[in-house]
Amino acid sequence: MKNMPSKEMEQDFYKDFKGWVFNPKTCEVVITLFDKKTGFWRYIHVLDPMWLVNCSKKDIECLFFNKIMYYEADKEQALRYQKLVKVCFEKDINLGRYWESKWRDLELEEFLKEERHNEKMDQRWLKLLREPNGD
DSSP states (O other): OOSOOOOOOOSOGGGGEEEEEEETTTTEEEEEEEETTTTEEEEEEESSGGGGGGSOHHHHHHHHHSOOBOOGGGHHHHHHHHHHHHHHHHHTOSTTOOOOOHHHHHHHHHHHHHHHHHHHHHHHHHHHHHSOOOO
């Protein structure tokens, strides 16, 4: 597998954002939202920090400027989420951006190399099939 699938995240939740907190009982981050139109509270449960890469640019900014809340005992785990958001903010990594990466160039290069090899093998097979047998 070349690309690891990641969970889809709700987009543009920054408008209703109220805070985010690390829950030590479930080892997840809970993003709390309040919809002013309906008057209902909503929650987004994030089990893996990498899911945050799939947030919109505005959502990343919102999470970056509003620091995560946590108990002191859970600081190390909670800050994993905050550090990932910091990297996303600094490197402009978000769902709406196809960021530059050497890995992407390497994947393309490997793909093209394999395609050229397959074309050569197809040409060899065609050549062998066209040649008359010596019998």
